[in-house]
Amino acid sequence: MNFLHRAASGFIRRKPAFGNNVSSLNLLRNGIYPIAFKNRRSYASEANTGTIQAIIGAVVDVQFSEASLPSILNSLEVDKEGSRLVLEVSQHLGQNVVRTIAMDGTEETMIIKVRYTNLREVFSRNIVINKNIKLKELEAKIRERFDVGYDENVEIYYIDDDKDRIAISFEEELALAMENGKIQTLEIVTKPKTVDDICVYPDVPKGKEGECLEVLIESEYLTIANATNSDTKAWGTYIYTNDSDVVKTLVHSEKIKLPATAPPYNVIATLRFLPGCIKYTGSASQGVNSLNFGPYETSYIINGLAPKAPYSRNSKRAFLTYAPGKASFQVGYLGADKSTIEGVLQLKYDEEKPLFAKKITLSFVGKEYVFFAGIEDELKISTHTAKRKFFCNNITIWRSQSKGQYEAIKSLDLPFKFKLPENLPPSITMDKGCGRLYYMLRAVISRRRMDPNSRIKKKVVKVVVPITRYTITPQPEPSRWFIKEDGPAKPHVFGYDVSLAQSTCGPGETIVVPVKLYFHEPQVYFKKLFVGIKEYHELRTDEYETSTKKYLVEETVLANDLPISSGPDNECFIEIKLHIPFARQLVYTLDSTYLSVYHKLKVKVGLGNAPDINISKFVKILNLVSEEEPIMVKPKRDPQRRLTPFYPLFNKIQNRDRAVKKLSAQLQLQLQISNSKNANMIYNSRSLFVPTLQAKKTTQAY
Known part of the structure; x- marks a missing residue:
């Protein structure tokens, strides 16, 4: 994971143009000698000379001979006509080139101190940043320097003159803190990353860097024919562009082997979004070919995969199933005859750890969703989204015997039934997922908090319900x-x-x-x-x-x-x-x-x-x-x-x-x-x- 986030981090940051205003870095092309970084690394045995290859703001790329390549976190000294500048080695780029950071501010940069507490140890480092840095870029730089993976949330604070911790969550707050160079010390706090959202394949997975997304893939899509379908594409190897087909990436990354026919289960894939990469390299794996591509904004990796029963969605102890003897939630022929949605909400908890709840509600919801991107004029590409809820029916299927009090539930089957209006449209997916009409069963359990410090009082179980509509054959109209x-x-x-x-x-x-x-x-x-x-x-x-x-x-x-x-x-x-x-x-x-x-x-x-x-x-x-x-x-x-x-x-x-x-x-x-x-x-x-x-x-x- 550390390798992946290091490989991806920082790749979409904008490359500044070279200019004449680079302070003491400007025009320094010779005389670079590796010296010892006191109390951090061993002293160098002799002074070796390198050559500056590129200067990008406060970033300096230097080339050495193979025998004298300095280690990461070693210091370099630039000496040109009496001007002295210290660089810190941050990365090996290959071909005997190291990437360094200038440890002195310029007219465009400044030095900040970042403090990070991990396992009760406090680490502090000086980091050179651009004065106009964006919050997203600052977070990526901090993650890279402190080796913080994208499986954790990062909260950023700065310490003001009164020693108060001020949260930085928006660009305006960062700009306010950076005003007149007042910011001196930052503090970061990491927290475990949880699943932020869930979507149903073939919806397009969307998320921000560091977020997790669960994708429900129904059994009908879990065939090798779908994975090798030429209509779908994937770009990259192990790290994929965020518009890559999820089924293709599952097979290509060797997370799953698909049969020729649909299996009797669904799967839930957990995606973790990462920063974009400069280049995505395609390859062949398990009969699936991924493609090459250049710079792209956002990536994802497959973080996990778990099988799910076709009727289960979010929990192994609380789930929605078909009614006894039925093969689907829809009963009857909507449009041609009366039709209902029937099933059972099953709760299966241990004797030692029952569920304490006071109310359970169930809703059947129909939603319409549209998303498209298009050419509005010859130069502008825009995206547009609209969604609405066109049908909703709610029922309370269980209450505790004592009003307002929690009651222990160990094993309970709650049957339910919804009547469908005759004019309901069918479920559809059109234009590669850009337009959808879909229905969902959603059970909400009002329960006691599992953790006294948690704010979550509800447990939600959801499942997508396909609705089929029938029309009686009309009289011929020649x-x-x-x-x-x-x-x-x-x-x-x-x-x-x-x-x-x-x-x-x-x-x-x-x-x-x-x-x-x-x-x-x-x-x-x-x-x-x-x-x-x-x-x-x-x-x-x-x-x-x-x-x-x-x-x-x-x-x-x-x-x-x-x-x-x-x-x-x-x-x-x-x-x-x-x-x-x-x-x-x-x-x-x-x-x-x-x-x-x-x-x-x-x-x-x-x-x-x-x-x-x-x-x-x-x-x-x-x-x-x-x-x-x-x-x-x-x-x-x-x-x-x-x-x-x-x-x-x-x-x-x-x-x-x-x-x-x-x-x-x-x-x-x-x-x-x-x-x-x-x-x-x-x-x-x-x-x-x-x-x-x-x-x-x-x-x-x-």
Whole structure:
């Protein structure tokens, strides 16, 4: 751990430009002699000469011969025309180069004394810092000098003239302490680092340096096919960029070996965030290849891994399980029939150490989340987030017999049941985790404090509950597009007859599109026929919106594959069959506050010596079941592909006009982005291509 935090610390600090104002360090290029650091290290046997390689503020890089390389914490003396400056060796850079710190202030730097108490021993060191140093940089420097790992919290105080300890937690407090160089002595206090947050894969893991994050990875993602999926990426070896895929890094860092099929358990991976690195080196391990990358802002390492039962989330003694005889929390077919959420909260405590509680509440919550980054103009990339709670139902499932008093619990099973409203949307994940609708069961146990000094009076148990919605197959709504002129007068040089039997379809179904073409003029010829279903995604916040689109399924017929009859109108006929993917690969038609998904059938006929024909119609893709037997639901297929946790960099985002916000969601979805060479491409955070795009804008004249 010490090696990791040393390797990562300080790598994202901004490199100051060389200037003329470096005080006594300026232009000193010769005459460096290692001398003894009294009472700290042994005396050097002889004076050896090194050469200055670089001066960066108070940092000086010096090169020696291999035989005379000074040890860390030894002192060097710079002597140039009577000017004397002492340097302290802080790091070996390789190639016989040492990095030193000037032990004298310059016009841009100052010396502070830092005091650190560890295992009842007090250590003090002088550190040269920039007068305009940031709190984040100061903490990284202190961690490095005192060998404090990122598994511990660091609190920084300074000692004022009255010998009071003043906390430094914000940039303003540091700037106030540094004003006029008043700060002289700092004191640091370390405390054990605890888990700060928890997220559910494939959400993007986020955190600050030193923080821990638990990532719940469900069993369906724990297969070697998912780990080797080319849609996901990882950068680095053992230390990874914070946008690296968590499953890939688990396998690559040899923390887990994944089977070919999903195991009967989930896992919780603990990530610890570190400072960014100058360079990330890729490698191959256990069939997973990581990539190289240059400087990046934040890193993480895999700090731990623990298996979890599919129904358990936070505790081995208090957990949520399915109802007896059930395979999920959802019972029934939401949308097609009545549906409920049913389960059991189980408490299993030892006889010697019971749980003392006075109330247990349980809530079922539905949340909507959207996050996207995009190009607001040609030079600016911005990120936008919106979230809301659209459903919440709370119940109290247990109280102590004595009101307000704690009661001992050793073993207790508490069944629960929530009725689901018929209009609840299903759980979805779209655009690589940028848009999500999800549900969660959350049990809160009001308990006695485990530690008299602790402020925690509640124990929380959470589990994500997937919700599936069903729609009874509607009556057919046929559509037809027809242009054919009979008789001697034929104003159209080309005619067509295209029909669609059903505008609502489900996963695994086949849509048949009969197409008949008529050629009334000999100079008009057929080039190609394209039929496809295009899927549109819209993500929006209160101020901004963006969209993506791709073809869900498509078929193309070229001229050589389409037979033309020898009749008077040169007729040709073909049936196009579009096979809708199975449920695991689908995002169903949806319209909510921040997310919209809709589909269009597109028919394009390419002609020679005549304008092309373009036909489109909105269609719905829903999870369909039979009205007579809604239990005849097709089982879920094994996942072939999955969404990744990388958030894409969208081609364009635009500021939402407040007048437009009042329009219906259907009108808002008409936003199109023009002048894009590849409309299906999604640019992620590493794309160097910055497209020049134009958004269509409608103005009204008065």
